[in-house]
Amino acid sequence: MPLLRQVIGETLRSRRLGQQRTLREVSGEARVSLGYLSEVERGQKEPSSELLAAICEALGVELAEILDEVSLMLRLADLTEVSRAGSAHDAGPVLSAAAA
Amino acid sequence: MPLLRQVIGETLRSRRLGQQRTLREVSGEARVSLGYLSEVERGQKEPSSELLAAICEALGVELAEILDEVSLMLRLADLTEVSRAGSAHDAGPVLSAAAA
Numbered sequence: 001m002p003l004l005r006q007v008i009g010e011t012l013r014s015r016r017l018g019q020q021r022t023l024r025e026v027s028g029e030a031r032v033s034l035g036y037l038s039e040v041e042r043g044q045k046e047p048s049s050e051l052l053a054a055i056c057e058a059l060g061v062e063l064a065e066i067l068d069e070v071s072l073m074l075r076l077a078d079l080t081e082v083s084r085a086g087s088a089h090d091a092g093p094v095l096s097a098a099a100a
Numbered sequence: 101m102p103l104l105r106q107v108i109g110e111t112l113r114s115r116r117l118g119q120q121r122t123l124r125e126v127s128g129e130a131r132v133s134l135g136y137l138s139e140v141e142r143g144q145k146e147p148s149s150e151l152l153a154a155i156c157e158a159l160g161v162e163l164a165e166i167l168d169e170v171s172l173m174l175r176l177a178d179l180t181e182v183s184r185a186g187s188a189h190d191a192g193p194v195l196s197a198a199a200a
Binding site for chain 1: 101103104105106146148149150152153162163164165167168170171172174175178
């Protein structure tokens with residue numbers, strides 16, 4: 001099962017890319033450093049609730065909407081894990097995309 | 101809008117109480133300190149993804165299920181906030197219960 005921060009990061013990045021915005025634009029609007037946002041998107045940094053709220057606001061998306069997407073991705077990853085049980089893969093395609 | 105860690109804490113506590121389990125029992129099973137779990141439940145500490153996963157496992161609940169509940173509570177709090185706009189209340193009943 002992937003960690004929450006990995007799936008949150010992947011979801012935030014996917015939203016940002018869907019809006020064709022750069023790390024610089026969104027980090028500036030959210031008033032977080034570019035490096036911090038980049039680490040959050042890569043699942044390397046645990047975002048604080050305050051900064052997560054600021055990033056969501058900068059993306060113009062409700063936190064609840066992000067959580068719904070995260071929940072769905074966790075369930076998908078879980079299904080993939082079950083169907084691959086016994087193989088060497090721990091995560092499955094949902095997170096392979098994030099790691100790429 | 102309440103912070104994510106507050107709603108997560110409230111949701112975890114409500115699950116634990118629904119199972120009639122003590123902080124001691126759940127913290128022991130999750131291998132986190134009792135004080136840490138208590139702070140997480142009160143929204144005072146940002147739970148790391150690893151510890152959140154351990155707490156969910158100790159409660160026998162999927163993280164995705166917790167997130168669904170958190171998302172719902174955020175939406176409810178948002179509705180309450182909108183309907184109370186202009187009053188002195190910032191949170192609304194959803195979080196008043198948590199603060200009690």
